[in-house]
Amino acid sequence: MDSCCQTSTEKLTTPLQCPVCHKKGRKIQLITIKALLQPTALETIHPDLTYAFCANSSCEVVYFSDKQTLRKDTLKVSVYQKxxxxxxxxxxxxxxxxxxxxxxxxxxxxxxxxxxxxxxxxxxxxxxxxxxxxxxxxxxxxxxxxxxxx
Structure with missing residues (x-):
């Protein structure tokens, strides 16, 4: 596995648009979502979808795909940006x-x-x-x- 602090041009280059705030998000690895979601939210994810991270501090959404949004209250931790x-x-x-x-x-x-x-x-x-x-x-x-x- 690559070091998390190494720059990768492949991993996180696909910009997606948050369906709530319409800001561009960055593609995120599914392992991150799996590690940080509360169990009830984890049961709802679609592993075959591409998810992105919304860094907009005024938006309640943390992760989103073209079919789903996951808000900050679904995470086990507080999100620095939010x-x-x-x-x-x-x-x-x-x-x-x-x-x-x-x-x-x-x-x-x-x-x-x-x-x-x-x-x-x-x-x-x-x-x-x-x-x-x-x-x-x-x-x-x-x-x-x-x-x-x-």
Whole structure:
């Protein structure tokens, strides 16, 4: 299996349109959906369909296909892009919430470097743990930038 934090031009290139907000989504692996849906929602998926992730923060839909939408209340975890709470993970594999990142930055620690070390040690599992099914380092970097700009 490829490392979740390696760039792949094949895995996630098919843009699909969310039927609720009409924003483009990105194709997501079925393993991500299977890992993160609550059991009752898992029973409703169609494994033969192509699903995509909706990153629009104002949309309730997390995953969608041409026949189904799965809303954020069907997941086992809160979705970073859809929940602004401070206790929501930004990095799902290593437990870096907005709160933990903010504290680390205030204390002049380097959470990005710590996460990168874990990724380089082949310990990340973003394709299973992160609802967007991709590496979280972009989200972590963006969030830290917002802290520095304040």
């Amino acid at each position: 929940d602004n709470a401070f206790d929501v993970p930004v990095c799902y594999c290593f437990g870096w919430t907005r709160e933990r990142l903010a504290k680390a930055v205030q204390q002049y620690h380097h959470p990005i470097e710590q996460i990168q070390q874990q990724v380089q040690a082949n310990r990340c599992g973003c394709e299973i743990n992160n609802p967007q099914g991709a590496c979280c380092l972009g989200n972590v970097t963006t969030f830290i930038r917002t802290l520095v700009e304040i």
